[in-house]
Amino acid sequence: MFIPKQRPWQSPEADVTPKGLYLNRRKIIASGGALALTGLSACEAQSDQDSAASIPTGSRPASGELAHRTTGYQVADPLTPYPAVTGYNNFYEFGIGKDDPARYASALTTAPWSIEVEGHAARTGRFALEDVVDFSNLEERIYRLRCVEAWSMVIPWIGVSLASVLTSFEPTSDARYVQFVTDLDRDEMRGTRFPVLNWPYVEGLRMDEAMNELAFLAVGLYGEVLPNQNGAPIRLVVPWKYGYKSIKSIVKIRFVSGEPETSWNRSAPHEYGFYSNVNPNRAHPRWSQRSERVIGGNVFARRDTEMFNGYSEQVAHMYAGMDLIENH
Numbered sequence: 001m002f003i004p005k006q007r008p009w010q011s012p013e014a015d016v017t018p019k020g021l022y023l024n025r026r027k028i029i030a031s032g033g034a035l036a037l038t039g040l041s042a043c044e045a046q047s048d049q050d051s052a053a054s055i056p057t058g059s060r061p062a063s064g065e066l067a068h069r070t071t072g073y074q075v076a077d078p079l080t081p082y083p084a085v086t087g088y089n090n091f092y093e094f095g096i097g098k099d100d101p102a103r104y105a106s107a108l109t110t111a112p113w114s115i116e117v118e119g120h121a122a123r124t125g126r127f128a129l130e131d132v133v134d135f136s137n138l139e140e141r142i143y144r145l146r147c148v149e150a151w152s153m154v155i156p157w158i159g160v161s162l163a164s165v166l167t168s169f170e171p172t173s174d175a176r177y178v179q180f181v182t183d184l185d186r187d188e189m190r191g192t193r194f195p196v197l198n199w200p201y202v203e204g205l206r207m208d209e210a211m212n213e214l215a216f217l218a219v220g221l222y223g224e225v226l227p228n229q230n231g232a233p234i235r236l237v238v239p240w241k242y243g244y245k246s247i248k249s250i251v252k253i254r255f256v257s258g259e260p261e262t263s264w265n266r267s268a269p270h271e272y273g274f275y276s277n278v279n280p281n282r283a284h285p286r287w288s289q290r291s292e293r294v295i296g297g298n299v300f301a302r303r304d305t306e307m308f309n310g311y312s313e314q315v316a317h318m319y320a321g322m323d324l325i326e327n328h
């Protein structure tokens, strides 16, 4: 997608970190660069081939590189090192420890994968992932991910806009919200044997939020197929909201007329609202949201949290007139 207008968080295409450079950075890190992050599991060094593999239209590689184009979505901070992005995760279906997903998510079978589409849309039913996402037309977007736990990462995602996928199902005017559901397989997802959350994990967006240009469906990161611990084979990325809205390993999309249930809201409504927009002015009942820990850097590295995680220009208009403390 060509973005004609320069935004504060974008840079010209030429300024975007070249893939070779960040893969090289990854190589440096993998070969002994210190990660000042406790509890990180070491990740294996990946292939360092710089040339994007050419993938035939419609096919989905099981692993390795994903052909993609680079658009101008950029963050003015360094990328979080690959071992941190793939070694420090939240994916409670595999355990509540930050290194549990990297340790156990490989048990999840991600191919074949299908997504069931239900509700207010002209095209509903079960679709193979390859028929939902055009793997010959992927783009890279660098977004900041801000977790409600007050840490953040800068991640180069590969995928497609959520709007392009939702539009293909031809939602009707009754579709005012969209709900997403994560896979639930008690054999493969060891964490779901414990009632940490009311499984399956569910999330939702208002339809205008879902159609916003920033909402993204990721099938890869750092130029490669999405690792299981990051939500393979397909996960949502909603960069102006707390990370828990970015639901992983999606198996169902429901077009609904009323506000859908969401996992964390259902679990602790006074702590987690439906909207969950990043907001430094609303403290979590148990901690401040004014600043965040920068993962992958110096242990003391912090930055001030920005309203809507720095994406106000693209999203603030959707909440005009709303009390964002009340509607947290």
Ligand code: MTE
Pocket (backbone or CB within 6 Å): 085, 088, 089, 090, 091, 092, 093, 145, 146, 147, 148, 182, 201, 229, 230, 231, 242, 243, 244, 245, 246, 247, 248, 249
């Ligand atoms: N999706 C599912 N299905 N299960 C989860 O536990 N955790 C969320 C979100 N998506 C979660 C999930 C939280 S709290 C965050 S911060 C992000 O995933 C973390 O994404 P990452 O591990 O790729 O950084």
